[in-house]
Amino acid sequence: MYILSDVTLEDLKNGGTVTYKLVSPEEADFEKNKIAVTSPIGKALMKKKKGDLVSVVVPAGTTLEYRILDVA
Numbered sequence: 015m016y017i018l019s020d021v022t023l024e025d026l027k028n029g030g031t032v033t034y035k036l037v038s039p040e041e042a043d044f045e046k047n048k049i050a051v052t053s054p055i056g057k058a059l060m061k062k063k064k065g066d067l068v069s070v071v072v073p074a075g076t077t078l079e080y081r082i083l084d085v086a
Contacts, residue, residue: 021059023068023080031083034059 022033035048036059042050049056055078058070068080 020084020086021062021082022084022086024083026067026079026081036060 019036024031036051037048039050039052054070054072058068064082066082071077
C-alpha cells in the first residue's frame with residue numbers, strides 16, 4: 015500500500031470529523047476511508063495544510079465543506 019498522508023477533517027456542515035488516507039488510485043477503498051489522490055476530494059486536499067478550508071463538489075452533485083484539522 016502506498017499512503018501519501020492521513021488527513022483529518024472537520025465537516026463544516028455537521029460538525030463531525032473524519033480521517034482519510036490519501037492513496038494511489040489502485041489502493042482506494044472509500045468504505046475504509048482510503049481515497050485516491052485523483053478523486054475529487056483527494057484533488058481538493060492536495061497541497062493544503064492544517065487550518066485550510068476546502069470546498070469540493072463530489073460526483074453526486076453535493077458540495078462538501080471541510081476544515082483541515084491535521085495532516086500526518
